[in-house]
Amino acid sequence: MNEITSEITEFLTAVLRKPVGPDDDYFELGLADSLFALELVTFVEGRFDLTVEVEDLDLESFRTANRITRFVQRKTGAPEFTETQ
Amino acid sequence: MTPQVAENGAFPVAVRSAGWCLPERSVPVSELPELASLGESERRTCLALGVESVRADEGMSSADLGERAAREALDRAGASARDLGALIVVESRAPETLLSSEATRLQHLLGADRAVTFSVGGLGCVSITPALLAARGLMCADRDLGDVLVVHGSKPAAAGRYRHPVTVNGDGGQALLLSRRGPVRLLDIVQETNGAHWDLFHVKYRDRPADQWREECKDPSTYAFSLAMESRGRLSALLSGLMERNGIEQADIRGHLSQNLSMAGFTFTEESLGIEIMPVCRENLQQYGHLGPNDVFHNLYTAIERKELQEGDRAVLINVSPVAAWSVLLVEIGPQEPTT
Numbered sequence: 443m444n445e446i447t448s449e450i451t452e453f454l455t456a457v458l459r460k461p462v463g464p465d466d467d468y469f470e471l472g473l474a475d476s477l478f479a480l481e482l483v484t485f486v487e488g489r490f491d492l493t494v495e496v497e498d499l500d501l502e503s504f505r506t507a508n509r510i511t512r513f514v515q516r517k518t519g520a521p522e523f524t525e526t527q
Numbered sequence: 528m529t530p531q532v533a534e535n536g537a538f539p540v541a542v543r544s545a546g547w548c549l550p551e552r553s554v555p556v557s558e559l560p561e562l563a564s565l566g567e568s569e570r571r572t573c574l575a576l577g578v579e580s581v582r583a584d585e586g587m588s589s590a591d592l593g594e595r596a597a598r599e600a601l602d603r604a605g606a607s608a609r610d611l612g613a614l615i616v617v618e619s620r621a622p623e624t625l626l627s628s629e630a631t632r633l634q635h636l637l638g639a640d641r642a643v644t645f646s647v648g649g650l651g652c653v654s655i656t657p658a659l660l661a662a663r664g665l666m667c668a669d670r671d672l673g674d675v676l677v678v679h680g681s682k683p684a685a686a687g688r689y690r691h692p693v694t695v696n697g698d699g700g701q702a703l704l705l706s707r708r709g710p711v712r713l714l715d716i717v718q719e720t721n722g723a724h725w726d727l728f729h730v731k732y733r734d735r736p737a738d739q740w741r742e743e744c745k746d747p748s749t750y751a752f753s754l755a756m757e758s759r760g761r762l763s764a765l766l767s768g769l770m771e772r773n774g775i776e777q778a779d780i781r782g783h784l785s786q787n788l789s790m791a792g793f794t795f796t797e798e799s800l801g802i803e804i805m806p807v808c809r810e811n812l813q814q815y816g817h818l819g820p821n822d823v824f825h826n827l828y829t830a831i832e833r834k835e836l837q838e839g840d841r842a843v844l845i846n847v848s849p850v851a852a853w854s855v856l857l858v859e860i861g862p863q864e865p866t867t
Contacts, residue, residue: 469748472568475692476755476795483756484798496760501752 446490446514450507453485464507479504486510492517540663541709541861543674544606545828546599548592548700549815550584556695556816561687572692577790577809581688581697581816589619589680590629592700594636597678600702601637604674611642612673613665615658617820618648620684621730621740633678642676651728651848652786655679655820656718656856662705663716675705681819683742684730688816690742693728693750693849694788697816703824711827714841715773715857717765724754724851744849754851759799761853762845766800769843769855777802781840782830786822786847787812796845805830805842822846827858836860 443451447464454462458473468474474482482504483494492514503513514520556562556578562570593616601608614637616630623629630646633639647661648654655677662675683696690696705713727750730740744750770776782805785796790812793804807830811822818825823844830836837860844856 469752472747474748474751475791476751477791477798479752479755480759480795480798483759494756496757499753499756501748504752505748 444511446520447507447511449489450486450510453489454482454507457481462507464511466507467505469501469505482510486514490514490518539707540659540666540705540713541707542711542713542824543704543706543709544600544604545704545711545824546596546601546603546702547821547825547828548587548595548599548680550582550587550592550698552582552584553580553814554583555580559688559695561689565689565691569689569691573689573695575791576694576788577812578695578816579813581695583688583698587682587698588623589682589700590623590632590636592680592682592698593633593678593702594680594700596680596700597633597637597676597702600676600704604704606674606704608637608639608676609641610673611637611639611676612669613662613675614639614642614644615661615675615677616644616646617654617658617677617679618646619680619682620819621682621732637676639676642673649850650718650720650852651850652817652819652822653718653720653846653848653850653852653854655823656716656846656852656854658820659705659713659716659856660718663713666705666707676702677705678702679820681821685740685742686738687741690728690817691744692747693744694792694817697818699815699818699821699825701818701821701824710861710863711831712859712861713856714859715769716854717769717856718852718854719761719765720853721757721761721851724749724849727754727851728849750849754849755795757851758847758853762796762847762855763800765853765855766802766843766845769857773857775841779841780843781836782842783845784808784823784826784830784842785845787815787817787826796847800845805835807833807835820846823856831860831863838862
């Protein structure tokens with residue numbers, strides 16, 4: 443698993459208190475509320491040293507760990523990766 | 528007294544007196560009739576909001592709640608409705624009849640015959656802000672205008688009181704008598720909106736009987752993520768802008784108060800903005816639930832009554848609406864002297 447994805451799934455699993463895979467859509471599963479969203483965005487900003495701007499607030503970029511990974515790579519210019527299953 | 532324009536260009540508007548009508552009947556949330564029809568997940572969410580009870584009186588309309596609050600505010604100031612310069616009604620969530628005017632109904636009931644009368648709204652619980660902006664505008668435009676009464680009767684639009692996954696609505700009326708001078712000065716009023724979320728929450732009513740009206744969220748994920756994160760950014764910018772243009776810092780603010788939606792909602796605001804919401808907000812949420820546009824001033828006056836805010840203190844009132852409206856108000860507590 444990509445290192446970024448791995449860190450994100452680890453975070454998600456801890457916060458949501460259940461195993462979260464790279465393609466699990468925790469919004470679709472009804473696991474997300476605004477406090478979770480705040481924790482998630484704060485984690486992504488802090489861990490990957492980036493700022494989530496208003497124009498970045500597309501839910502599609504944050505639905506799964508794999509999507510967040512792509513978002514982080516776009517924002518930080520990190521190299522592309524092969525999506526993990 | 529000749530009105531003076533404040534240093535930041537804002538015209539000084541103050542709350543001369545305030546009144547509320549909170550029905551005596553208290554209904555525990557655990558006994559709300561709609562709980563039986565909710566799914567397990569929704570039921571669990573409702574009971575975890577932190578609202579223990581709401582005031583409810585099915586025999587009182589929004590207009591009734593507003594009228595009683597208005598009379599109390601006028602009585603407290605020893606003022607007469609006949610002398611009002613304007614009456615601004617924050618529209619109810621669901622008027623009793625269409626085409627008629629709740630604003631002029633209240634004008635008639637109160638005998639505010641000479642008051643410039645109209646209603647404002649469209650911004651959910653932030654709708655108190657356009658009412659204050661309108662009042663300030665009228666007072667700026669006409670320095671001879673009498674006091675302005677801002678009134679709202681809060682009742683849920685739908686048959687049920689639970690708005691999944693946000694809050695539980697209670698009943699309550701509020702009236703603010705605005706004047707050139709008074710014990711609570713409105714130093715600054717700021718508001719922003721984003722029309723992209725105009726119908727994120729709605730109640731469909733045209734094709735169904737009233738007992739089937741439901742407050743529905745069109746997209747819970749958008750509410751939980753996009754609107755929440757936009758609120759973090761918007762409120763943070765509004766708050767820092769408010770400080771800057773009034774030449775003050777966070778340390779100059781004695782307390783922050785917000786609207787009452789849920790315990791998690793308070794935590795979200797606190798963590799988003801790096802502030803503490805005054806405890807009175809959580810206590811009012813527990814007892815009264817969400818009172819729409821009335822929450823922030825109800826919280827403010829509860830804090831003043833308990834002397835948690837005193838003369839010279841400044842407070843910021845924070846309001847967010849699911850129609851994507853945000854506002855921050857800067858108030859200063861003056862001497863709590865009789866204003867008659």
